[in-house]
Amino acid sequence: MKRAWRWLLPLAAVPVLALLAYGFRLNPREIPSPLVGRPAAPFALTSFDGAKLDLASLHGRVVVLNFWASWCYPACYEEAPVLERGWRAYRDRGVTVLGVDIQDKDEAGRKFVQDFSLSFPNAPDPGGKVSVDYGIYGVPETFFIDRQGAIRVKHVSALTDQIFKDTVERLLAEPAPPR
Amino acid sequence: MIALVLALLLALGAGPAAAQTAPRAVDEQQVYAVASELRCVVCQNLSVADSPSEMAGQMRAIVRERLAAGETPAQVRQYFVTRYGDWILLAPPRRGFTLLVWLAPWAAVLVGLIVVSLLVRRWTSRPRPAPAPIDPAMRERIRREMEQEP
Amino acid sequence: MIPEAGTGALLVALVLALYGATAAAIGGRRGRPALIESAQHAALGVFALITAGVLLLVYAFLTFDFSVRYVANNTNLGTPFYYRITSLWGALEGSIVLWAWMLSIYTLIVILRHRTSARELYPWALSVMLSVMAFFLLVMTVAAPVFARLTPVPGDGRGLNPLLEDSGMITHPVALYLGFTGFTVPFAFAVAALITGRVGDFWITTTRRWTIVAWYFLSLGLLIGGWWSYHVLGWGGYWAWDPVENAAFMPWLTGTALLHSVMIQERRRMLRLWNIALVMLTFGLTLFGTFLTRSGVIASVHAFSQGSIGIFFLSFLALVVLAGLGLIALRWDALAAQGELDSVVSRESAFLLNNVLLVAATFTVFFGTVFPLLAEAVRDTKVSVGAPFFNQVNVPLFLALIFLMGVGPLIAWRRASLENLRRNFLMPVLVGIVAAAVIRLLGVSSILAVVSLALTVFVAATIGVDLTRATRARLKMGEPALPALGGLLLRHNRRYGGFIVHFAILVVCVGVTGSQAWSVHTETTLKRGEETALGGYTIRFDGLRESQESNHGKVTGTFTVVNGGRAAGTVLEPAKKFYPQEQSPIAYVDYRLGLLDDIYLVLGDFARDGTSATVKFQVNRMVSWIWIGGLVLTLGTVLAILPERRRTS
Numbered sequence: 001m002k003r004a005w006r007w008l009l010p011l012a013a014v015p016v017l018a019l020l021a022y023g024f025r026l027n028p029r030e031i032p033s034p035l036v037g038r039p040a041a042p043f044a045l046t047s048f049d050g051a052k053l054d055l056a057s058l059h060g061r062v063v064v065l066n067f068w069a070s071w072c073y074p075a076c077y078e079e080a081p082v083l084e085r086g087w088r089a090y091r092d093r094g095v096t097v098l099g100v101d102i103q104d105k106d107e108a109g110r111k112f113v114q115d116f117s118l119s120f121p122n123a124p125d126p127g128g129k130v131s132v133d134y135g136i137y138g139v140p141e142t143f144f145i146d147r148q149g150a151i152r153v154k155h156v157s158a159l160t161d162q163i164f165k166d167t168v169e170r171l172l173a174e175p176a177p178p179r
Numbered sequence: 180m181i182a183l184v185l186a187l188l189l190a191l192g193a194g195p196a197a198a199q200t201a202p203r204a205v206d207e208q209q210v211y212a213v214a215s216e217l218r219c220v221v222c223q224n225l226s227v228a229d230s231p232s233e234m235a236g237q238m239r240a241i242v243r244e245r246l247a248a249g250e251t252p253a254q255v256r257q258y259f260v261t262r263y264g265d266w267i268l269l270a271p272p273r274r275g276f277t278l279l280v281w282l283a284p285w286a287a288v289l290v291g292l293i294v295v296s297l298l299v300r301r302w303t304s305r306p307r308p309a310p311a312p313i314d315p316a317m318r319e320r321i322r323r324e325m326e327q328e329p
Numbered sequence: 330m331i332p333e334a335g336t337g338a339l340l341v342a343l344v345l346a347l348y349g350a351t352a353a354a355i356g357g358r359r360g361r362p363a364l365i366e367s368a369q370h371a372a373l374g375v376f377a378l379i380t381a382g383v384l385l386l387v388y389a390f391l392t393f394d395f396s397v398r399y400v401a402n403n404t405n406l407g408t409p410f411y412y413r414i415t416s417l418w419g420a421l422e423g424s425i426v427l428w429a430w431m432l433s434i435y436t437l438i439v440i441l442r443h444r445t446s447a448r449e450l451y452p453w454a455l456s457v458m459l460s461v462m463a464f465f466l467l468v469m470t471v472a473a474p475v476f477a478r479l480t481p482v483p484g485d486g487r488g489l490n491p492l493l494e495d496s497g498m499i500t501h502p503v504a505l506y507l508g509f510t511g512f513t514v515p516f517a518f519a520v521a522a523l524i525t526g527r528v529g530d531f532w533i534t535t536t537r538r539w540t541i542v543a544w545y546f547l548s549l550g551l552l553i554g555g556w557w558s559y560h561v562l563g564w565g566g567y568w569a570w571d572p573v574e575n576a577a578f579m580p581w582l583t584g585t586a587l588l589h590s591v592m593i594q595e596r597r598r599m600l601r602l603w604n605i606a607l608v609m610l611t612f613g614l615t616l617f618g619t620f621l622t623r624s625g626v627i628a629s630v631h632a633f634s635q636g637s638i639g640i641f642f643l644s645f646l647a648l649v650v651l652a653g654l655g656l657i658a659l660r661w662d663a664l665a666a667q668g669e670l671d672s673v674v675s676r677e678s679a680f681l682l683n684n685v686l687l688v689a690a691t692f693t694v695f696f697g698t699v700f701p702l703l704a705e706a707v708r709d710t711k712v713s714v715g716a717p718f719f720n721q722v723n724v725p726l727f728l729a730l731i732f733l734m735g736v737g738p739l740i741a742w743r744r745a746s747l748e749n750l751r752r753n754f755l756m757p758v759l760v761g762i763v764a765a766a767v768i769r770l771l772g773v774s775s776i777l778a779v780v781s782l783a784l785t786v787f788v789a790a791t792i793g794v795d796l797t798r799a800t801r802a803r804l805k806m807g808e809p810a811l812p813a814l815g816g817l818l819l820r821h822n823r824r825y826g827g828f829i830v831h832f833a834i835l836v837v838c839v840g841v842t843g844s845q846a847w848s849v850h851t852e853t854t855l856k857r858g859e860e861t862a863l864g865g866y867t868i869r870f871d872g873l874r875e876s877q878e879s880n881h882g883k884v885t886g887t888f889t890v891v892n893g894g895r896a897a898g899t900v901l902e903p904a905k906k907f908y909p910q911e912q913s914p915i916a917y918v919d920y921r922l923g924l925l926d927d928i929y930l931v932l933g934d935f936a937r938d939g940t941s942a943t944v945k946f947q948v949n950r951m952v953s954w955i956w957i958g959g960l961v962l963t964l965g966t967v968l969a970i971l972p973e974r975r976r977t978s
Contacts, residue, residue, distance in 0.1 A: 006661040009606075010654035016699075017647045023702045024624070024639060031711050034264045071913070103233045128237030135262035137220045207851040218713050224571045226716065228850070229564035231916040231931050236943070239852060269715030271700070276708050280700045284693040284722040291685035299678065302599075302670035327802065 033135050033154045040065070040145045041133040045100065045123035048110050053098060053121055055149070062095045062171045063145040064164070067131060069101060070108040072139040079140055079158040080116040086164040087120040094147075094176075095168055099123070102131045102139065146171045205247045213252045214239050217259055218269050226269055332397050335385045335476035342378035343466040345371045350459035357452025357525075365452045369440050372455065375462060376433040383430055386417055386475070395486055398479035399423060405488035407880030415499045416489055421623060421638070422475035424502065428619070429465040431510040432458065439514060447535055453521035454514075461513055464645050472638045473623075488880060491908045491915045497557025505550030505577060509615040511543025512580060515587075516612035516653075519605050523656040528663050533591055533604055538970050540591070544584040545966040551577055552959040563916035563931045565850070565947045567955065570719040575698045576618035579691050583611040586687035589680050589737075596742060597677060602657070602664035603684070609653040614691075616646045621698075672744035679737040683730065690726045694719065720845075728781060731838060734831050735788035738824070739795060757794060761787030778846035785835045785842075792828050818968065826969025833965055837958035843951025852933070854943045864948030866893035866928055868901070873939035882907040883917075886932045886942050896921055896928060903932040903944070927952050 040063075044054045055063070066083055068076040087097040099122035101109035106124055113122050125131050134143060137156075144153040144167045153167050214228035219235045227238045238259075245255045259267045271277035313321070349371030356364030386399070390413040395401040403416045403423075412419075418427040436458045443451050469475050515536040522532035554574065555567035568574060587607045593600050624639025657664065670677055697714045704712045739753040765783035773779055796814070803813035818825045851863050855870035862868075871887040885904040890896045901919040908915065921928045926948055933943035 003661075006658040007655075009658050010651050013647075013650045013654055017643070017650065019699060019702055019706060020620070020643055020646075022706050024643075026702070026705055031264065031266050034260075035262060103237070127240060128234060129241065131234075132238060132241055132259075133262065135264075137263075207853075208849065210852075211850045216717055218715060224569055224713075224715055225564055229566055229569070231563040231933070231945070232913065233934070236852075236933055264711065266711040266713050269713050270717035270721070271704075271712045271714055276704060276710075277700075277712055280697055280714060280718070281722070283696045284689060284726070287689035287692040288685065288726070291689050295681050295685055298668065299670055299673055299681070302668040303672065 031137060033151075035135055035143075035151050036154055038151060039149050040143065040151045041130075043130045043133065045125065045130065047121045047123040048101075048106075048113060049121075051121060053123055055145075058096050059149055060094075060147050060176055062090075062147060062168055063143075064095065064097045064168065065100065065134070065143040065145060066097065066159070067100050067102055067134070067136050067139055067141045068112075069104045069139045070112040071104065075158040076112075076140045079142075079160075080112070080118060082159050082161050082164055083120065084116060084118050085161060086168065090168055090172075091120075094172060096120075100125050100130055102128060102136065144168070144171060146174060148177050205243050209246060209252070210239060210243045213246065213255055214242050216256060216269055217242075218267050220263065220267070331385055331389050331394055332476045332478040335382050335397075336470060336474065338378045338382045338385070339466055339470045339476070342375045342382070343463060343470060345374045345378070346459045346463035346466055349375065350456045350463060353452045353456035353459065357456065357521075365444075365455070368452070368455055368459065369444070372433070372436050372440060372459060375459070375466075376437055379426070379430050379433050379466075382476075383417070383426060386423065386426065387414055390414060390416055393486075395484075396478055396480075396482045398477040399475050401479050401483055401486040403487070403489055405486040405880060408486075408489050409494070409879065411499070412489055412494055416493075418502045418506075419489055419493050419498065422469060422473045422477075424506075425465055425469045425473060426475055427502065428506055428510060429462055429469065431506055432462050432465065432513060435510055435514060436462065439517075443535065447518075447531070449525055449527055450518055450521040450532055450535075453524050454517040457517035457520050458513060461517075468638065468641050472641045488908065491881065491906060492561060495557060495561050497553060497561060501550060501553040501557050503550075504546050504553055508543050508545070508547025508550050509577075509580070509618065511539060511546060512584065512608075512612050512615050514539040514543070515608045519608040520653065520656065523605065523660050526660065526663065528601060528605065528660055530594055530598060530601075533594055533608075537591060540584065540587060541966065541970050544581070544588060545962070547577065547581050547584060548962055549959065551581060552956065552962075556956060559952065560918065560920065563918045565918075565929050565931070565945070565949060567844075567952065570694075570697075570716045572698050573618070573622050575694045575719075576614070576621045579694055580611045580614040580618065582687050582691040582694070583607055583614060586684045586691075587611060589683050593677055593680050597669070598666070599668040599677070601666055602661070605664060606654075606657055607684075609650075609657070610691075613646065613650050613653070616642065616649060620646055670743075674740070674745045674750070676737060676740045676742045676745075679733055679740055683733050683737060686726050686730050686733070690723055690730075693722050693726070697722075724777060727838075728777075728784060731781070731784045731788060731835070734834065735784070735791040738828065738831070739791050753791065753794060757787050757790035760790045773846070775846045778842050781838060781842040785838055788831065788835055792832060795828070796825075819971070822968050822971045822973065826965050826967075826971075829965030829968060830962055831965075833958045833961035835958075836961055837955050840951045840954030840956075840958060843954065844949055847950040848947060848952075850945070850947045852943065852945045854934075854941055856941045857939065860891060861946065863946050864926070864950075866896060866926075866948060867891040868928075868930070868944075868946060870942055870944065873935055873942060878906075880908065884932075884935065886930075886935065886944065888919075888930055888944065890921070890928060893928075896923065896926075899928070901928065901930050903930040905932055905935075922953055924953055926950055 040055060042055050044052065047053055064083070064086065066079075068080070070076075083097055083099065086095075091097075097120040099113075099118065099120060101112070101122060101124045104124065109122070109124055112118075134141075140156075140158060142155045142159055143151050144155070146152045152171060155163060155167075211228045214235075215226040217227040217238065219225045219227050219230035219232060219238070221232050221234045222230045225235075227235045227242070229235075242255055245258065246252070250258075256268065265272055265277070271280055273281050349368040352364045352371065353368035355361065356368060386397070388394075389397045389400045390404060391410075393400070393404070393406060399420070399422050400416075403420050404413050408416070417423045436455070439451075439454065439458060443454070447454070515533075518532040518536045522528050551574075554577070558569070559565070559567040587604065590600050590604055590607065594604050620639065620642035623642060672678075697719055700714050701712055704710055735757060736754070741749045761783045764786035765779055768779050768782050773782075796817075799817050800810065800813050803817060804810060808816065849864040851861070853861050855861060857870055857872055860867050860869040867890070868888045869891050871889055873884055873886050876883050876885065883904050883906050885902045888901045888903070890899040890901065899921045901921060903919040904917040905914040906917050916931050918929060918931050920930065927950075929947040929949055931945040933945060935942040
């Protein structure tokens with residue numbers, strides 16, 4: 001029996017190797033957000049056109065808050081048309097799309113908005129306060145905020161028309177909050 | 180004379196009092212200390228204090244602002260943890276599952292010391308044969324050689 | 330043409346390596362010298378073919394042959410000449426080639442040195458070395474083909490990662506890989522010893538110099554890596570406990586443990602099982618390092634890429650670990666010999682303690698590095714384990730090791746009498762305590778810094794005690810002082826080489842303590858002409874200028890050191906480099922090195938018109954001592970591996 005104990009040595013290596021193998025299934029860049037399910041942080045931004053944007057005034061509407069940057073290629077370039085289409089389709093149904101340009105130069109941000117003919121409000125985030133408030137890791141990241149003002153979905157990487165439609169429809173189906 | 184001394188004391192006393200009414204200046208070293216416990220989100224494994232990236236600079240500014248507003252380092256850390264999760268702390272919290280990683284080093288040393296002391300006990304308790312007697316001349320020669328040995 | 334020729338050469342090399350490994354093994358088992366010689370020829374062939382592959386790659390780089398995908402991915406028409414050559418190891422595929430090439434050179438040296446002196450072990454050692462080479466050849470032809478062809482051939486390449494355009498890139502991987510691959514040799518001999526059953530002391534005494542040389546190159550690689558990090562990456566530090574840094578540090582720790590426990594085996598014929606396990610562990614950790622760098626399993630600043638290559642490395646690591654540990658289990662009885670210890674207070678105990686601490690430190694670093702994986706597997710949460718953790722838990726272990734560094738060399742073997750302890754340690758302990766008091770009185774507030782420096786003084790005093798006593802003994806015999814010292818060092822070069830290496834560690838320790846305890850940092854926005862002060866130095870922002878280099882645009886800030894002793898008048902020019910292939914600008918730091926203080930500037934945001942700029946300003950203390958320690962380490966190692974002089978009667 002004593003002889004068998006020595007085989008514990010190679011056997012002990014197995015769980016360690018298994019753990020390393022498990023690592024292949026993980027994506028170290030995918031970090032879950034603790035903000036999902038919590039009330040969205042209030043913000044007050046000034047859009048590129050000079051209009052004031054704040055979250056409180058959008059209470060009762062579904063808000064799609066998208067964080068982007070002009071240097072974020074190709075993902076932001078893929079999803080900009082998706083957001084524009086979503087905005088046009090749903091703006092009269094109680095959905096607001098807002099874009100926040102982070103870690104960028106104003107001219108580059110304006111050019112991006114112009115190039116994609118984005119008609120939804122876009123604002124720069126000076127000092128990065130709003131992006132940190134929303135726990136941003138990189139771009140693009142999109143938050144779907146329900147009518148009560150709580151963050152329901154955080155989507156990392158480029159949005160597609162399907163995801164936009166499905167999420168927004170689901171949130172719109174929920175009852176509106178009392179005025 | 181007493182009036183002069185009193186005036187001087189008043190003048191000295193007035194200095195610090197005047198400083199207290201100014202906004203609280205933040206010690207950059209404290210900003211650095213708090214920022215070095217936070218993980219830069221766009222880098223690989225660098226702290227917010229060390230990272231040269233723009234986002235880290237913005238995060239440092241937020242740390243500076245919050246410290247200047249009177250928050251404690253723990254509160255500033257909590258602000259980031261609420262938004263990013265425990266992942267943003269470069270040293271895992273000392274509670275719950277992550278306590279394991281803090282205990283591991285001591286466990287390792289303890290296990291090592293126990294193993295070594297068990298072995299040493301076994302090795303020192305072996306009865307040793309009595310050494311053969313050596314004649315004095317040989318003993319002297321050995322002593323001299325030992326003095327020179329490294 | 331080159332892709333096909335290169336791939337062909339490497340495939341033939343792979344076949345030869347597999348053949349040679351088999352031939353050497355059979356030749357060893359059946360006692361057939363002809364087969365062993367054939368394996369030797371195969372090894373020579375492998376070396377020649379890999380060298381041909383290396384030359385083909387270099388040629389492809391120099392002639393901008395973008396039909397080779399590796400060349401296209403790592404250089405472009407603007408890459409400077411010398412970086413085109415060193416790009417050879419600048420990315421994943423090429424780094425494997427470098428590794429295999431070094432292995433093939435080491436194999437040839439093994440053949441030359443050991444084929445007659447290690448008759449029993451040699452065939453198996455050769456077989457192991459060729460098998461490891463076969464694995465790396467497999468990786469570079471199948472998993473990460475270095476000679477993959479790119480079609481259509483692009484007009485220009487992507488370019489080298491800008492962080493790699495530095496002298497550190499030329500030396501750091503080379504030194505590090507010489508260290509990593511060097512540990513393959515002791516491993517090969519350990520396996521040979523286990524397979525043949527000759528688990529006595531021969532295999533380890535024969536590979537002693539290999540262990541020292543590999544350890545030295547690993548130390549050098551780590552120090553150069555620290556230097557590179559310090560002056561390129563723009564964060565003002567030299568060690569971040571990044572997973573890949575840890576992966577190189579762990580074999581260094583176990584290698585250090587091995588260097589010491591070998592001495593117990595040589596002197597007292599004990600710890601055979603432990604030493605052979607330690608060699609396996611060290612080699613396994615070098616493989617773990619390559620796995621970590623290339624698998625993307627843990628995010629790291631060094632990470633080359635993700636892909637199937639990780640599976641290759643993990644499989645090979647699993648094979649090596651399980652086979653190695655299995656062999657040890659097989660030969661357990663022969664290895665677990667009786668040990669004998671006269672007293673707990675002895676050099677043997679000091680060495681045992683040294684090993685416990687080093688292996689505990691290795692375990693700590695390993696556990697901390699893979700803990701994020703464990704946390705996600707068990708608790709489904711993401712956590713970070715970074716510098717604050719590693720610094721906190723490792724510092725006590727390292728301080729204890731420094732203390733042992735003073736005790737070990739002087740304490741007697743077998744049993745240290747009270748007299749021996751008094752003679753050797755009373756003075757150094759007193760000096761250490763006095764030093765602690767003095768340092769505290771000088772105003773040092775950090776307890777750790779006080780303890781660290783006091784221990785350094787203690788250890789230095791023990792080295793001094795030994796040196797003076799030994800030199801004095803020679804002086805008594807009529808030798809003049811300097812030749813006495815010189816003769817002493819050369820006659821007992823192993824011992825005094827070791828002392829110098831210990832001293833080098835002390836120098837590094839002082840550098841690390843000083844930089845951690847007394848460095849100061851600030852970050853501020855300055856208008857043109859404005860000044861700011863930190864740590865005894867004042868700098869003034871003088872302006873910005875833009876320029877265009879061969880493959881990047883650059884914005885440089887000019888700062889003048891206004892006062893601060895001899896540093897006054899120095900102009901520092903940190904910059905931001907804008908490379909077309911990179912999304913964000915790369916910071917280029919500028920610094921002024923000094924023996925005691927380094928002034929370190931990183932340019933942050935700036936106003937386009939040059940009227941203001943944000944700058945990270947650091948005064949890093951004592952960092953240069955770390956690099957000086959590296960030089961002393963080189964001296965000590967060279968002395969230690971000199972061939973031993975025969976004693977004159």
